Amino acid sequence: MAAHGRKVVPRQLPTAGVPATGTFGMSNPMPNHRAAREAADSDADMGGPGLAASASATAAHAAAAGSSSSSAAAAAASSAAGAAAAAPDVSHPEQVRQVLHVEWDSASGTFKGLPAAWGGVLPPGVSTHEVQDSSLPGGAAAAPGTREALAKAKEDAYSLWISTPYDVKRVHHVTVDPATATIQGLPDSWAAMLASSGISKEQVAAHPQQVLRALRTHMEGPVPALPTRASYERTVTEASIITPGDPRHIFAAEKQIGAGASGTVFLASDTRTGERVAIKMARASQLSSLKYEIALQKMSAHPAIVRLREAYLCTDWLWLVMEYVPGGTLTETLGPTIDFPEPCIACVCKELASALAHMHRKGLLHRDLKSDNVLVSFEGETKLADFGFAAGLVREKMHRTTVCGTHAWMAPEVVNGEAYDGKADVWSLGITLLECADGVPPYLDLPPLKAMLAITTADPPKLASPERWSKEFNHFLRSCLQREPKKRPSAEQLLMHPFVRKACSKAEFATFASYILRARGKT
Known part of the structure; x- marks a missing residue:
């Protein structure tokens, strides 16, 4: 059986974990794989993990089995039609570096306020000054027809490293209402400052970008610069503090839900609150190498990143008490x-x-974005997980060079061992979305070495059937998968791309995802 020129191996549905008895126990010591990785990491002086591309992780991803029943396929098609009919949900900017005011003019059918520099990331044939209504089809595209694709299994579905709230800031969605020449959505303190500033409505209407930029600089200060190496190390130390106490008196195990080389994960309940949590247990000897994983994920706290509540050290075991994401x-x-x-x-x-x-x-860089490291809940939430390869940039070292990640999702500059930054994560995002569309990432059926050669020498990957998807999605993927990092947009720029406007609501996504997950035995 083949799909899009790739060999397809059937995948078995995930099996349920073995229930525990209310207490935690571990049988055999686990090898310190992270320490072995760090020994070969050229960035070890900053604590950032490094690893040659992992063939075993990809082999597990490609090993396979099973397909959904006809009823599951019908339900998926039905939910897809519902999602297609719904109005897309507009994204909220997160930690915006530079405020840009872009608005839709229904009278002329154009977007106003697009910077000229965005010409390179607009759909082909579209002016840098406006986007014609005909270039942005209304409504969501219908779901493509059923197609065979390589189904992937994984060795450790719940092997994840998760963060606790750290340096959290509330996000506000700010817009300018051209009818009233006012800025909508400002925090109360910002609105009060603007009202007392003497800036007129005429000035807001004429220069909304400049007004917002000046207001933000006044209220928050300039965009933070990268920390020094010493400051970074101090922050890591503060963020990796172990919680005192005996977790055995706090948490009651329900069942084991995951196991892998890096640890075993249990579903448990907090006896103080009744809240269900996921607890990952690893050997205490791994604490020094896990310090950076714990700290970097705390430093990355965000609603779209699973969080770590607490970390305990008990006898010979390290307990990581994580947010439980049912799904x-x-x-x-x-x-x-x-x-x-x-x-x-x-x-x-x-x-x-x-x-x-x-x-x-x-x-901060994730460096291992792929579908295995993204959790989807029954409520339609999407959360980034597993910070095993995460790393930080500092003023003294504004790029990384360590080759790490999983080969099918690695950017060309990472494979080549060249200096890279956040644009490498953008490439991985593009591959992950392409995987959602085609059911399999490119080159997964190739041996790792041959795949990495293809990543650096072949044309950038494309959708198997581009004509089945919207021009916005095709353009979004082309933008992410530019071979030259400088030609890729940043993650912040991607949030303003027309494709993001096609997003369904979380409730609609939940209808689609939850049926598939439950059909595969997830509860």
């Missing part, structure tokens, strides 16, 4: 008979781009 991985919503509706892909895209924009503003 599964994004990987588990893909399959040979499942079509991912475009509005749902845009919904996933909006959340992941928002998470990356937040991280990149803080000088």
Whole structure:
């Protein structure tokens, strides 16, 4: 059986975890894989993990089995039609570096206020000064027809490293109402400052970008610069503090829900509050190498990133008490008979781009974005997980060079061992969205070495059937998958792309994703 020229291997549905008895226990010591990785990491002086591309992770991803029943396919098609009919949900800017005012003029059918520099990231044939209504079809595109695609399994569906709230800031969606020449959505303190500033409505209407930029600089100060190496290390130390106490007296185990080389994950309940949590247990000997994973994920706290509540050190074990996300991985919503509706892909895209924009503003890189490391809840939430390869940038080192990640999702500059920054995550985002559409990432059926050669020498990957998807989605992927990093837009710029406007609501995405997950035994 083949799909889009790739070999397809059937995938078995995930099996349920083995229930525990109310207490936590571990049988065999786990090897310190992270320490072994760091020994070969050229960035070890900053604590950033490094690793040659992992063939084993990809082999598990490609190993496969099973397909959904006809009823599941019918339900997926039905939910896709519902999502297609719904009005897309507009994204909220996260930690915006520079405020741009772009508005839709219904009278002329154009977007006003697009910077000239955005010409390179607009759909082909579209002016840099306006986007014609004909270039942006109304409504969501209908879901493509059923197609066979390589279904992927994974070794450790719940192997994730998750963060606790750290340096959290509330996000506000600010717009300018041209009818009243006022700025809508400002925090109360900002609105009061603007009202007392002496700036007139005429000035707001004539120069909205400049007004917002000046207001933000006055209220928040300039965009933060990268920290120094010493400051970065102090922040890491503060963010990786272990919570005192004995977790065995606080949490009651329900069942094991995941196991892998890096640890075992249990579903448990907090006896103080009754809240359900996921607890990952690893050998205490791994604490020094896990310090950066814990800290960097705390430093990346964001609604679209799973969070770490607490970390305990008990006898010989490290306990990571994490937010429990009932559902599964994004990987588990893909399959040979499942079509991912475009509005749902845009919904996933909006959340992941928002998470990356937040991280990149803080000088942090994820470096292993793929469907296995994205959690999808029954409520339609999309959350980035697993910070095993995350790293930070500092003033003394504004790029990284360590080759790490999973080969099918790696950017060309990472494969080549060249200096890279957040644009490498943008490439991985593009591959992940392409995977949602086609059911499989490019080159997954190739040996890792041959795949990495293709990433650096072949034309950038494209959709298997571009004509089945909107021009906005095609253009979004082309933008993410530019071979030259400088030609790729940033995650913040991607949040303003027309494709993101096609996103369905979380409720609509939940209808699609939850049916697929439950059909595959997720509860």
